[in-house]
Amino acid sequence: MTDTATAGRALPHPAREQIRLEFVLHALSDPMRLQIVRELAARDAELTCSQFDLPVTKSTSTHHFRVLRESGVIRQVYRGTAKMNGLRRDDLDGLFPGLLDSLLAAADRQSGPLRPGG
Amino acid sequence: MTDTATAGRALPHPAREQIRLEFVLHALSDPMRLQIVRELAARDAELTCSQFDLPVTKSTSTHHFRVLRESGVIRQVYRGTAKMNGLRRDDLDGLFPGLLDSLLAAADRQSGPLRPGG
DNA sequence: GTCGTAGTTTGACATCTGTCGTAGTACGAG
DNA sequence: CTCGTACTACGACAGATGTCAAACTACGAC
Numbered sequence: 001m002t003d004t005a006t007a008g009r010a011l012p013h014p015a016r017e018q019i020r021l022e023f024v025l026h027a028l029s030d031p032m033r034l035q036i037v038r039e040l041a042a043r044d045a046e047l048t049c050s051q052f053d054l055p056v057t058k059s060t061s062t063h064h065f066r067v068l069r070e071s072g073v074i075r076q077v078y079r080g081t082a083k084m085n086g087l088r089r090d091d092l093d094g095l096f097p098g099l100l101d102s103l104l105a106a107a108d109r110q111s112g113p114l115r116p117g118g
Numbered sequence: 119m120t121d122t123a124t125a126g127r128a129l130p131h132p133a134r135e136q137i138r139l140e141f142v143l144h145a146l147s148d149p150m151r152l153q154i155v156r157e158l159a160a161r162d163a164e165l166t167c168s169q170f171d172l173p174v175t176k177s178t179s180t181h182h183f184r185v186l187r188e189s190g191v192i193r194q195v196y197r198g199t200a201k202m203n204g205l206r207r208d209d210l211d212g213l214f215p216g217l218l219d220s221l222l223a224a225a226d227r228q229s230g231p232l233r234p235g236g
Numbered sequence: 237g238t239c240g241t242a243g244t245t246t247g248a249c250a251t252c253t254g255t256c257g258t259a260g261t262a263c264g265a266g
Numbered sequence: 267c268t269c270g271t272a273c274t275a276c277g278a279c280a281g282a283t284g285t286c287a288a289a290c291t292a293c294g295a296c
Binding site for chain 1: 139140141143146147148152213214215216219220221223224225227228
């Protein structure tokens with residue numbers, strides 16, 4: 001019975017000014033994490049962890065989502081029993097204009113656009 | 119006495135089509151390597167390994183230059199006793215339009231532009 | 237041939253990373 | 267309160283990574 005009524009448990013995120021380019025690049029250099037980010041960008045919505053079907057166990061997923069959050073690429077918020085994941089597009093675009101878009105375009109060129117069906 | 123008269127020893131490079139986004143991002147996610155690439159881009163010229171003054175030993179430098187070459191970010195050619203390093207700008211721009219520029223701009227924002235003196 | 241300069245290779249080492257399995261915590265429904 | 271769902275935490279482990287030191291190779295100058 002805390003006062004975290006709206007947010008549930010809180011998760012540590014770097015502030016916009018704390019986001020480091022190297023960490024972002026490192027986060028995005030893993031195929032699993034790049035795929036997560038691509039889906040998030042393609043759907044342009046907050047998704048729960050379980051809406052991604054990654055070929056790894058749940059604990060590994062948790063690990064990857066944490067790396068993305070701690071590097072400042074995604075924002076995670078608890079909503080009930082689910083955990084919503086959203087791309088920090090405003091922060092990334094503000095810090096590194098054009099970077100995210102060319103990154104996503106590069107990934108599309110390399111691996112083909114994401115299936116539209118989701 | 120080989121027929122490698124013009125090139126000296128040959129070094130393996132990935133062809134343009136073999137360059138993988140993930141490897142490029144991984145290569146650029148190390149501060150030492152990002153600095154190398156930034157200098158190469160700022161000078162817009164081929165530089166020998168020893169023209170960079172990195173705070174690591176020669177063997178570590180060799181390692182970083184190799185990672186950059188094998189990921190397709192730089193091209194290395196022997197010239198006499200020196201080894202010239204050049205950014206593969208054409209290949210990167212062809213594969214991932216805009217990516218290199220936003221990456222370099224992002225690095226400039228984060229760490230300040232490179233000293234013009236070189 | 238001898239020397240010096242430039243860069244490589246090898247081996248070692250501590251740390252980091254991606255992965256798993258199992259056990260655990262938090263919340264909503266009943 | 268009990269149960270199921272969603273995600274976390276911990277411990278383990280193999281493999282990658284960044285670093286160094288020491289010995290080595292390649293080339294140009296003399």
